[in-house]
Amino acid sequence: MTASFPDPAAVVPLIEDAVMAPSMHNAQPWKFLYRPASGLIELHGDPGRAMPHADPDHRALHVGCAAALFNLRVSAASAGWGADVRLLPDPDDPWLLAAAGLREPGPTDGDLATLRPAVRRRHSSRFPFAEEEVPPALVDGLRAAALLEGCRLAVPDAWHTDTVLGLVHDSEHREEMDPSLVAETMAWTHAGTPDEQTRPDGIPVNALGPKPSGRGGFVRDFGRSRRVPGRGWATFEQKPQIVLLGTSGDRPEDWLRAGQALQRVLLQATADGLVTSMTSQPLEWPELRWTVRDPGSAMTHVQMVIRLGYGPQGPATPRRPVADVLDIR
Structure with a gap:
């Protein structure tokens, strides 16, 4: 039986969640490529949004892109999909940071799905916090x-x-x-x-x-x-x-x-x-x-x-539209 994967329209909400991740200076240094025939979503780093002075080895860029990858996993689980992730799948392409193959959900994907409501609520708060201790x-x-x-x-x-x-x-x-x-x-x-x-x-x-x-x-x-x-x-x-x-x-x-x-x-x-x-x-x-x-x-x-x-929730920071970060092939 031929496997059925989400059509491109169904992948757009997953990317909308993915790009809610934090990144250094909110540069959003990621690009996504979806291959509908195989259900594969590739995550690429965007060198045009790197910080050559503050992040010359691209460590922070990798961290931010991987945070977006985790949001993608959460969103996929919430939509009824699992994701098999391979990190740095192509030694000849260092900017291909990860490939996530969509599949039927597994036993641990339900735990990821419970985090979905927090994806849009999480914001960095640069305001004073209370002195109250975190339990x-x-x-x-x-x-x-x-x-x-x-x-x-x-x-x-x-x-x-x-x-x-x-x-x-x-x-x-x-x-x-x-x-x-x-x-x-x-x-x-x-x-x-x-x-x-x-x-x-x-x-x-x-x-x-x-x-x-x-x-x-x-x-x-x-x-x-x-x-x-x-x-x-x-x-x-x-x-x-x-x-x-x-x-x-x-x-x-x-x-x-x-x-x-x-x-x-x-x-x-x-x-x-x-x-x-x-x-x-x-x-x-x-x-x-x-x-x-x-x-x-x-x-x-x-x-x-x-x-x-505990303190005021930080305001939402802007995000690039999905059309700017997602390609379909």
Whole structure:
């Protein structure tokens, strides 16, 4: 019997969910190719949306694309499909990051489908969180979510959290001293002009959040080098709750696993009523990145710093239309 695969129209909603994933500076560096005859969806990185200064080895690009891949898996499961994923399937094409073959659903796909409502609700919140502690049971659930994708989630204690906070501020100052990095960040930050109101990528003004007052906040300040009229100040939580997502290796396939684990953790946190934000600033400097990890931990390479808590849900950031990122062949 000939296998039947979704027609292109049925794949469009899957891609609409996939592109809701976070990416560095909201550059959305992905392209998808659907092959209806085989039910195969290819995920390609888009080098035209890479960050040559902040992300020269494309680690963050891989992480963001893999987060979109996880959203695709969730959406497919919700639509009644499973997906067999192969990472880096073609050694001769490093920009072909993954291939997902659609199939009949399996026993674990139902767990993925339960995360579908969180796909559209998850937004990065660059606003202050409450000082309320996240219950250990929820953190344990996030640890389990990371493990399901082959990664680890570490909860740093007080001294380690202070160390990471210091590294975040150190990396901010380093970026300020590098004109090429400042220009790259500003290129992906909206200034609030009428033309940018309809821009389908980057960080819009309403998503910047307030400027942090004093020493505090793990939030990347995209308005740091740009004057934004009407943007106020706020005091962020004194004891931010962070977790570190990491891997044992640091190759492209590890980055792709980390991106899927990141999105699974973020969606689970959203489903649990938490709000989140992320920072990779200290991870963008090789001389700082190794100091982010706990030397006593089995986690060798930190791939993302995630802030958890309770507070205002961040606004939705723009997304490119599916027509711009999906090809059918």
